[in-house]
Amino acid sequence: MAENLKSLKQILGRCMKAQEILDRLAPWRDAHKHSAWKPIVEEGDGRVDDSKFSGIPWLAENEPYPSCGTCQALMPLFLQLDLNKLPEELSGRFGSGLLQMFYCTDCDSYMPLENTKLVRLVQPTVHPQSLQCENYPSFPAKTIVGWTQLDDYPSPEEHDELGLIFNYDFSANTVRIECPLAGLVTEDLSMDSAPEAEEVTTALPGDKLAGYPDWIQGIEYPECPQCNRRMELVFQIDSEDNLPYMFGDVGCGHITQCPEHKEVLTFGWACS
Ligand SMILES: [Zn+2]
Ligand SMILES: [Zn+2]
Structure with missing residues (x-):
């Protein structure tokens, strides 16, 4: 005793x-506390220029559906964000227009800055096409209808x-x-x-806008190919959160952007 x-x-x-x-x-x-925002979603596809996970992307008139630069497969839309309708604190931070991320699930490459994905800004000012391609790939679409603000902190990798x-x-x-x-x-x-x-501190897991990346294998911010600046987190796409997709073995992916060159965007992921 x-x-x-x-x-x-x-x-x-x-x-x-x-x-x-x-x-x-x-x-x-x-x-080091920053805000991050979790998407509030509704099942189903919204308008062509809505913020959403998968579904029909906004495409310019006569634009072919985006295909992989390596294997030519059509790439599903993973995320589309209307940058003009983000939470007020983020107004202008990531540029304007629509941010789109297409990703080749056949190549499934974790490397940022490769042609097996397309991450870009488009200005949906001209008439969009009514999608010509019937067999575009898509997960069950979810429309982003709002955001929940949360406190986020650095992952131990950044301490x-x-x-x-x-x-x-x-x-x-x-x-x-x-x-x-x-x-x-x-x-x-x-x-x-x-x-x-x-x-x-740890960084929030799951899909989120802004905040700190939940790094699985050390810090992996890419550098802007134009100015060598460290790119910043725009959006974290985690395995099996809003999209029924697994990056490697429960990996976590990050859309990053050059703070100077808003059109320089990429996506990479890591798993343990
Ligand atoms: Zn491919
Ligand atoms: Zn740059």
Whole structure:
């Protein structure tokens, strides 16, 4: 009994230490809080220029249905966003018009900046075509009718460059946590008395607009081929959320855009 009580006290002591560190990191967490928006959807396809998952895309008059640059298969529309009807906080951030993403499910390439996908901005000012192609590929369409705003935080993969450093010593089984913004430098803590990086912050999984990418395998922001700037997250498309599609083994995909060149867009995904 006395032994049990002693080990219970030890466990509680550890929890308190981890909790204390998590509490002290609150200023860092607050400083990096961003908004993300989850789509509110209705089953079925809407108008040709609505925001939607799959369904009939807006295409210019006489434009052929988009096909894969590698295998020539027709590519289903994954996402279409009316950038003029995004939440007010995002007004103008991603440009104007419609953002469209088509993706070749035959090639199924995780690499950004390849011709097995088409991510682009179009200005639906001229008359759209009534779709000529009868056999266009599509998942069951969902129309995006609204957005739910949520707080989002960096994935542990981004902690380092945002000034929250976990210095692991795996041979000694210790970790030292440093965070200048929160004025925190710990001693070498045994791994099980320290909080895990995931307990500090993680990025929201699932489909979402803006916020932080939920990285599966480290930071993979592409660089703009024109200016080498790091591209930014526009939209996260996760496996089996609104689209019944799995990227690799439960991978997570990201539409990214150059902050300078709004027309430079791409899509890549990673799985564990
Ligand atoms: Zn292809
Ligand atoms: Zn650029």
